[in-house]
Amino acid sequence: MATKCKNRKKRRPPNGLFQQAQRQYAKGNFKQALKDARLCFRQESSEEHLRFLQRACLARAQQLYRSGLRSQCRAIVEDLLEIGVTEPSVQEELPQLLVAVGLFDRVSTGGEESSVGTDSQLLLSAADHAVLRPDEAPASLPGVRQGALAIRAALNNLNEGKESEAVAGLRQIARGSPFADWKYFVRGLAAYYRNETTEMRENWDRLDSARFAARIAVPLTSLADHASTERNDRRVRAMVAKIEAESDSGPILTALHELQDCLAANRPKQALRSLRGSRAVLQKFDPDVLSRVSQVLCSVILRRGLESLLRKLTLLVDPPPIDPHWNRARALACEYSAEGDPKRAESYWVSYLDDLAELPCLSPQERTLARALVWQRIGANCVEEHEAPYLTRSQSVQLQDRAQECFTNSLQLDAKLLSSYKALTAAQMAWKKPDEAAETCRRLLEHFPEDFDALMFLAQHHIVQDEPFPARDYLLRARRLKPTNKPVLDLMRAVHVSAARHYTVEKRYEQGRAEFDAAEKLNPPELQRYFLLARRALLEFKAGEFALGQRLVDRARSEAGEPASILLVLAIDAGRYALSGQFAADYERQWQAALKKKCNGTSAGRMCQTMTAYQVRKVDRPGWSRHVESLATYLHRCSRVKWQADDLQQVCMFLEAISVDEEFDEEYDLLEKLVRKGRKLFPERPVFHSMTGELEIANGPWECDRPKAIACFQQALELAKDSTDPIDAAVLKHAKSRLTFLGEAGLGFHGFVDDYDDEYDDEYDDDDDDDDDGYDGEYDEQYSERYDDQHDTGPFTGPPPLDFFDFFKQGNDRRLDTVEREVMKALKAMCAATGDDMEEVLRQVIAGMPPDSRGDGRQSRRKQKKKRKR
């Protein structure tokens, strides 16, 4: 060290030492500044050097005091006093420091009183320091020592629980006394120990924030009031830690604060590490606190499906009473984990079923119900797993069987578990097993005879099965529950009409007429009224009342204002009412003749509505294709028709329903055109936006413009959300599911979604130009050519492919040839994971696809269109 100093001295110019000391002082390096100042003064005892030395001494002493090095500070102050204080700035600041280090008396008795002086601020500081160290209280300041002793006595009394004595001992302290702050502090502390936060705050709010009492009050306030804003202050937390370190509880608050920080920062791993470190402290304080903290952490871990962290947590804390072997938590973590294995989750749930059988924290009834709920959960998981797009047929069957078995187990344990019946019914409907779903609903009704949903489900089921009489029984029960419910009344009307037809076929005409009367009393909508007349006419024809029948037909035609839709109903239903073939042929001929006349939007809309209704109700009848073809031809001629929104909506819905069939490819193009028209003419109708999105998706995973499809469905969603129209309600539901699909599909297994965005958006996001469709042909050409070029010559860099498997599952455009490489890769990985034979899987995949999608037939809609244009 000495050598170093020597070297430093050598390096410096002799007259530069003082400047160097000043520089160190300015930098805040007071230790070096003081050393250099002393050296300078020793070399040359000038007035300037003396004053600088005094300043350096004071600054260094203050620095040491602030660092808590009181004895070192005191030594330097003593040196300063020996040197003598002549510098005015030092004279001003020194008294505070003298009071703090207990040297005030030495100055006042040493004849320096004139230079140090006394003022009220100094008195307050002296009082504060005297409370901390009564022995060092300056005797020269009257009353300070006595006041400090009184405060200490009060604090000691309070610590011993003698509150009244503590408060009484401070009564003589006047409001203007330098100890008044301490009096309020003691009162506040007494309130703090009594848990009376308001009184505590009232007293401590009066404290001078620059004084010691206020500083002590801050961490205590933070302890007492959990809403205190100071609690996040690091200094306050250090003070709280100091309080904790000297108490029996240990650093519990520090530990909890650390955990709180980790959880707030969403860092469960660090939180677990922190819990491991503080476990003993929490356990010692109160095992219940440890249990509560572990519940919080467990919840975070489960929510994020962090199985490895859960494993560590189970080693650290006791399991909760509801989950004695952690099986429930493990199952939940598996379910929520991104890589969660459903089979593993199921095995944990099954283990948990055993735990539940003897769980002491539940009553016997609760145990049974809990087991039933767990079986239901396993079943629901199987149903969810069944929705995965990459299942082989055998896996699908296995999952269905397992789900069925789980729900059955659940219902065996608790036959009145309504949620299990409903979950099973929904699953069976999703698996397209309506008869089994109906059976489940019947079992449900045995226990819940007034379940409205089940009654309606069964009524609808029987209507679709053309069984009006059982449907009527269920509907009557539903109607008793909700007499004015519109769907009930609509179904009831359909039942009456269907029953009338059955009676007509059985030649029970009076009963048939009564059914029609009943249907009419239910206030059918306008179009249905005309159709009722037409169908009633068919009954009369069958009953031999030809004149009456003809009058009814004429009335229906005149009231409807256009004949085509009435004639279509007559042509279709003549056969269903068991009239002779001549009737059907006659009305068919009349209908065909009506179709040849000038096109009309109302007729088109009504005919489409009629045809869609037959299709929805799966009415099996001869001549269906012929009728569809004739109507489609008619619709192709409707290019110059002035459309009403409802009619165009019905036409589009009909075209959408039939265009799933390849036979009607031409109608698909018409649908695209009419949907564009509908979107332009009636932008307030959500159905047209939804259909535009749907058409976009139908372009297949490689050609779908995902942003456009998303925008369409979002618009449909926005428009439909406040509507009461049943079609809009269906659109709303559909748009939601499609948006979910598109959101997930964008993150599909191809995984290169974001790369294309900027380039793609700049180049192609131009589809709303002057064309009426918001999606122009130029785009098609540009896009298609780009696709073709890139597909032929190298890696495709266009818009992202959507998840092929999602498309496959959802029945959209499927073309193995466009995705073969990725599909083969994915299939290979899947087969490796599941142990399936890849050849067998491929065979099943191809067998489950329509012929065109096997790469041997139809091309994508867009490609076909391009070809036609050429």
Next chain:
Amino acid sequence: MSADPYEVLGLDGGSDDAEIRRRYLELVRQHPPDRDPQQFAAVREAYEQLRDPEVRLRSKLFSLDTNQTIDAVLADVKQRLGTVRIRPETLLSLAEE
């Protein structure tokens, strides 16, 4: 997150249907809707959450939400620490921290 329904009704987690109902009726008598509508609403909401044994059990078995939060634990611990006496020397040493 809404308050723990058991806490609102002043019950422990193992209470059965009868206990829940009895306590609910007691609290409704104490806080009738015309005099104490806020408290009544809280009691009612808590009861609605607990009255159906299936909902109650489903929440116990499958819910990831815990009625505990680290803030609540901290507040509770602080409350309990508040009653612990702190030595005057420790207190005064905070002044120069």
